Amino acid sequence: MTRPMRRRRVASALVFGVTAGCAALTVSTLFFLLGYIVWHGIGGLNWAFFTQLPKPVGELGGGMVNAIVGTAKLLFLATAIGIPIGCFGGIYLAEFGHGRLAFLVRYAADVLNGVPSIVMGIFAYTLIVLPMRQFSALAGGLALGIMMIPIAVRSTEEFLKLVPLSVREAAWALGLPEWKTIAFVVIPAAYRGLLTGILLDVARVAGETAPLLFTAFNNRVWSHGWLEPIASLPVMIYTYSIAPYDDWHRQAWAAALVLMLFVLVVNGGARLLLPRRRAA
Amino acid sequence: MDVALRAERLSAWFGSTQAVQAVTLQIARHQVTAIIGPSGCGKSTFIRCLNRMHEVIPEARVEGAVWLDSENLYADGVDPVDVRRRVGMVFQKPNPFPTMTVYDNVAAGLRLNGLRARPELDRVVEESLRLAALWDEVKDKLRAPGTSLSGGQQQRLCIARALAVKPEVLLMDEPCSALDPIATAKIEELLYQLKERYTVVLVTHNMQQAARVSDTTGFLLMGELVEFGPTGKLFTNPSEPRTEAYITGRFG
Numbered sequence: 352m353t354r355p356m357r358r359r360r361v362a363s364a365l366v367f368g369v370t371a372g373c374a375a376l377t378v379s380t381l382f383f384l385l386g387y388i389v390w391h392g393i394g395g396l397n398w399a400f401f402t403q404l405p406k407p408v409g410e411l412g413g414g415m416v417n418a419i420v421g422t423a424k425l426l427f428l429a430t431a432i433g434i435p436i437g438c439f440g441g442i443y444l445a446e447f448g449h450g451r452l453a454f455l456v457r458y459a460a461d462v463l464n465g466v467p468s469i470v471m472g473i474f475a476y477t478l479i480v481l482p483m484r485q486f487s488a489l490a491g492g493l494a495l496g497i498m499m500i501p502i503a504v505r506s507t508e509e510f511l512k513l514v515p516l517s518v519r520e521a522a523w524a525l526g527l528p529e530w531k532t533i534a535f536v537v538i539p540a541a542y543r544g545l546l547t548g549i550l551l552d553v554a555r556v557a558g559e560t561a562p563l564l565f566t567a568f569n570n571r572v573w574s575h576g577w578l579e580p581i582a583s584l585p586v587m588i589y590t591y592s593i594a595p596y597d598d599w600h601r602q603a604w605a606a607a608l609v610l611m612l613f614v615l616v617v618n619g620g621a622r623l624l625l626p627r628r629r630a631a
Numbered sequence: 632m633d634v635a636l637r638a639e640r641l642s643a644w645f646g647s648t649q650a651v652q653a654v655t656l657q658i659a660r661h662q663v664t665a666i667i668g669p670s671g672c673g674k675s676t677f678i679r680c681l682n683r684m685h686e687v688i689p690e691a692r693v694e695g696a697v698w699l700d701s702e703n704l705y706a707d708g709v710d711p712v713d714v715r716r717r718v719g720m721v722f723q724k725p726n727p728f729p730t731m732t733v734y735d736n737v738a739a740g741l742r743l744n745g746l747r748a749r750p751e752l753d754r755v756v757e758e759s760l761r762l763a764a765l766w767d768e769v770k771d772k773l774r775a776p777g778t779s780l781s782g783g784q785q786q787r788l789c790i791a792r793a794l795a796v797k798p799e800v801l802l803m804d805e806p807c808s809a810l811d812p813i814a815t816a817k818i819e820e821l822l823y824q825l826k827e828r829y830t831v832v833l834v835t836h837n838m839q840q841a842a843r844v845s846d847t848t849g850f851l852l853m854g855e856l857v858e859f860g861p862t863g864k865l866f867t868n869p870s871e872p873r874t875e876a877y878i879t880g881r882f883g
Contacts, residue, residue: 524682527712
């Protein structure tokens with residue numbers, strides 16, 4: 352074998368080894384993390400965890416039902432705020448977005464996406480908590496909702512753009528106005544993708560802690576309505592894991608497991624929804 | 632001659648490139664008028680000007696006039712959406728609405744324009760599918776997705792969809808270019824029947840097809856209408872040397 356040939360083979364093997372190693376590392380990190388959390392968390396999972404309120408400090412047992420419901424409420428509110436704005440923004444970009452304004456919107460969405468989540472918390476704090484002199488579910492939901500906007504904008508835009516021009520042209524040629532074409536032809540053609548985007552968006556903010564710390568704050572009992580402080584799984588994990596009680600640590604692991612499983616299931620659901628590639 | 636559609640000094644541009652050069656011609660009612668020419672001669676662009684579909688492309692521009700009966704489709708205040716309801720179009724590649732059933736595809740134009748009455752919809756869907764010579768093949772799978780049909784069936788579905796809104800003129804932009812010979816033969820047969828009720832403008836790169844199905848043929852070259860006349864004469868005794876050169880296969 353000639354020398355250049357041998358060198359190429361060595362280089363090829365080296366690059367293959369490095370890339371394969373990094374790929375394996377990516378997957379194994381996830382599985383290590385999952386395994387570790389299951390290992391620690393499974394013991395803390397019991398009926399009480401899903402059905403009882405936290406016990407007073409010092410007492411053993413209790414659960415996190417209020418935090419589970421709280422996370423659901425916060426995600427509902429965030430979705431109600433972030434998804435309509437994000438989706439309509441995405442529709443604008445995909446269907447009408449030409450020129451400087453569209454560039455500006457896209458740029459703003461990308462920057463917004465990069466804003467540290469704690470800054471979103473400060474924003475909601477200034478906007479809602481300060482004037483109302485009250486931590487609230489509303490403030491937490493708003494902080495998470497704003498975080499959802501940029502991803503919703505870009506995913507909506509991308510999935511709508513996947514609908515081929517020929518389908519739009521077919522609708523125009525029937526004498527359908529632009530809005531009907533979008534509402535009844537383009538969006539239905541892209542709805543699986545759009546739904547996937549929304550689910551991934553929800554999963555992404557489900558684990559956010561920083562924006563909730565001084566907006567939703569925390570609550571050891573039930574939170575009524577939208578204007579009281581509210582418990583959430585991420586904040587409970589944070590609070591419980593820095594506390595000095597073993598029972599709380601156990602419950603924090605369990606909460607981490609529940610949150611992780613939720614994100615996993617939502618992500619998996621989104622993958623299932625994603626349209627399978629078809630020949631156009 | 633009973634004129635259904637008349638193009639008057641019609642020019643079209645993509646940005647600064649002129650694709651159609653001041654074409655004037657008359658489309659006779661209840662006839663098939665074919666536009667032939669080599670690739671890139673502007674025939675698709677020309678036909679898309681006839682129902683104001685050219686302008687959906689960014690930076691596209693049109694000058695001149697298109698008269699549908701006594702109305703200029705390019706006059707101020709004419710809504711392209713209304714124009715397209717009166718001048719229907721079938722495209723090169725079959726493009727059924729991907730999420731809709733066979734039935735819904737045909738009913739789409741009427742439904743989305745506000746027709747809700749089920750018996751009326753049923754009647755129009757059947758009538759349109761029969762006109763498109765597709766009824767017998769799909770009457771048992773009206774609830775199947777439109778995209779589950781074969782390519783040739785999909786194209787006839789698109790024809791039925793266009794016919795359902797009762798256009799005055801039907802534009803067909805190389806409707807057989809993505810189809811096999813058998814599916815092509817079916818559509819050509821269909822054209823023969825369609826002209827009893829509709830005025831058809833057919834763009835084709837296939838000279839034999841134009842010779843078989845059309846009554847009048849126009850030859851377009853580099854955006855310019857070289858010759859326009861009865862199909863028999865154009866193919867047997869053209870008056871322009873460039874037409875003769877093209878139909879005898881010397882270029883194109």
